[in-house]
Amino acid sequence: MQGILAESEFPVMVVHRDALQHNVATMAAFAQAHGLRLAPHAKTHMSPEIAAMQLEAGAWGLTVATVTQARTVRSFGARRVLLANQIVDPVGLDRLAAELTRDPDFEFLCFADSPAGVDILRAHAPERGFRVLVELGHAGGRGGCRSVAETLDLAAYVEKSDGVALAGVSGYEGSLKSAEQVRDYLGGLREVAEHLRLRDPLLSVGGSQWFDVIGRELATVKATVVLRSGAYVSHDDGYYRERTPFNRVEGELRPAFEIWAHVLSTPEPGLAVVGMGKRDAPYDEGLPIPRREGVTVVAMQDQHTVVRADGLRPGDVLAFGISHPCTAFDKWRTLPVVDSGYRQVGTITTHF
Template identity: 40%
Template sequence: MQFLSRWENQRLSATVRGIPMVDGVATADIGNQRWSPAHGDLALPVLTLDEAAFAANRDLFLKWCASSGVAVAPHAKTPMSPELARSLRAAGAWGTTVANVQQAAVLLASGERRLLLANEIGGLAAGRRLGTLLGAYPDVEFHAFADSPAAVAALAGAARIAGRSELSVLVELGAGRTGARDRAAVEATIAAVLAADRLVLGGVATYEGAAATSDTDETMRAIAVLLERTIETFALVRAAAPKRPLILSAGGSAYFDVVARTLAPAAQADGNASVILRSGALFFADHGIYARAFAEVDRRGGLLIEGLHHSAVESFRPTLTLWAEVLSRPEDGLAIAGFGMRDASFDQGLPVPLRVFRDGVEQQGLAAALAVTRLNDQHAFLSVASEAALAVGDIIAFGISHPCTCLDRWRVIFGLDADGVVARALPTQFG
């Protein structure tokens, strides 16, 4: 736990966004400061995590997984927070997913010992880097993706350098992103794994989100085709590895219900296979892309947990809030807030004003009169209804869209308790 103890002993200074202009505060002492973003105690802008909402989302999804006959290795690329990854695993997650060797290094250093590397790693040089990393962690259970003989060769080099007798390879099917596109590519990849020393077939993987389009019906057809190809590929892998426990892995945060309904019966029929989802962003939810995705889940029947139906929209709670101050009211109908593209995601929708505070007191109804219209580097432009009495110095709480591209802008996020007070600091480790 050397990595975590380094953060626990660190003193966070005002150079870390959100920390007030005070002498350094030990990470372990953050919760004793009783800072509240609504009262202006933190240096704004700042990103916070609703701890209760995160725990509720975690418990809900893990319960749904158990009821649906699947497991989850949450994708750590969303927060890149070893502490949050550890908390998900402690609550019952199967393991942790990473996107590249750098992320694997962070999670291994923090103590994780079961990883899916849900991506091709690259060529032989990348294989050498992965091999050096795995050599330092001989006890880790590690699964990597391959969609070609070239990808297999890189993993074989990694296994050799690491001195591992076995390295598990999941044959990846794909549409729109990485992944073998046809049976010939699948068969070539399987053959390469069987021919390689130190590699074993570990299962099959895909990512259904890459098949999505702007048309809902077309998306569902494309995902159905991809998952059917995944089951066909699983049969080929099973024929090549008749006795090994195998993994069927898919499932982001938008179509996890479709994946479970399709793949869980195949794994159950096999009798020696597990479906491992890789959902990560849904633990955070949002006020944009995933709010819309959950509405689609409800249109497909919602969440079935132990025979009872639950609304995804009503059950998953947004956890992230971006706090910023009104800097200027330069003209009627316009306000400038102190955050921008350096602070908030904007690829899947602009932030949404949720609440407005003045001297720590919420100004009821004022947020409804506001809308973010555009961002530049460090300024947000807000339209303001003519009757709205928004003032310089007011603090606005914003909901965000797409947690993955918001969290990666922050070195530290702050966990809030039920009273809206900072309970802890959560360092992130983006490469």
């Protein structure tokens, strides 16, 4: 055991500094090289330290999913916030309106996918109004108008409504299953953007699993294209390792998370119980990935992980990578940042 691992209570999840810095720089460079703006989805980490790294690397703004998250990243120093969701909460809208009134330099944008949603925004708008991106969805998607024509009709409704201002079009392609489906969907977003009566509309897309296709398909669109990629910042050893566009184009992301835990019990031959569980590591998009050869995770419980392996003894220490960063950060309020020798060189705090 070395560095912080010799001093910590277990389980402990660490963040590798070099991987974190590499990922922030890599995604910033990709966006710049393809003429894209990057508004990283802060709901992944909800960390002021990581937000500062992303903004210092040139992020256009920060993306969030809820009013509470928007108010939190404002406390991180974000001047431009994109709320990539519909907002219908009266209390939340009133608080956003108050913040927009208080700070004339605060830039805020949100989504709308129905006249009813626009009317709710109008009812709580500050004097300078809410800036709105009309959302184009797709069949089976989680939100958005279901056709280009419906989206353009909604844009016209926004344009004639007081209290809201049309800023562009938005969408989410991450739930589509193939590059062909993504290209077709992006074609609809392009069509909407090019029919809007705006000199420089925004066109915002998700961008974690298909940013290579986005970079090609939207290279010539007459709009400012904003990626909302989030999971790239820590990457992983599972879900995003398999799906990152850097499997198809030049470049790489590196897994920054690692969780360490003791073997607690070996109650049967070839079976061991490890002292970490669902409270400590994500399990919704794949189980943790053992870093030791011959170890296989078979189940997770609240505080335990069951593995199959030969030769383990109580007190042994195992390391695991994780799958799905978005449900890793939220399990820890503080995370030690370590160098290659596991010496602590910083701390990441989270505010979920």
